[in-house]
Amino acid sequence: MRSLLVWLGRLGGSLGVLLCxxxxxxxxxxxxxxxxxxxxxxxxxxxxxxLVGCLGYLAALVExxx
Numbered sequence: 001m002r003s004l005l006v007w008l009g010r011l012g013g014s015l016g017v018l019l020c021x022x023x024x025x026x027x028x029x030x031x032x033x034x035x036x037x038x039x040x041x042x043x044x045x046x047x048x049x050x051l052v053g054c055l056g057y058l059a060a061l062v063e064x065x066x
Contacts, residue, residue, distance in 0.1 A: 005060035012053030019046030 023042040032039060 002060050002063050005056045005063065007056075009053045009056030009060065012049050012051075012056055014053075016046045016048070016050030016053060019043070019049060022046075 020043055023039050023046060026034060026042075027039045034042060
């Protein structure tokens with residue numbers, strides 16, 4: 001289970017960073033919408049994905065038995 005939570009953290013964090021970077025780069029280019037979604041929504045989705053990654057890592061740390 002711990003391995004699954006660590007991979008959830010890695011995947012969520014990586015996806016979140018990519019979404020945030022994409023939203024910033026698109027906004028610098030002057031794009032306001034992507035596939036019907038505003039760029040702010042894309043940024044918010046990136047932040048939420050990073051939060052899921054952080055919670056996955058936290059759950060993996062709490063589950064560790066010493």
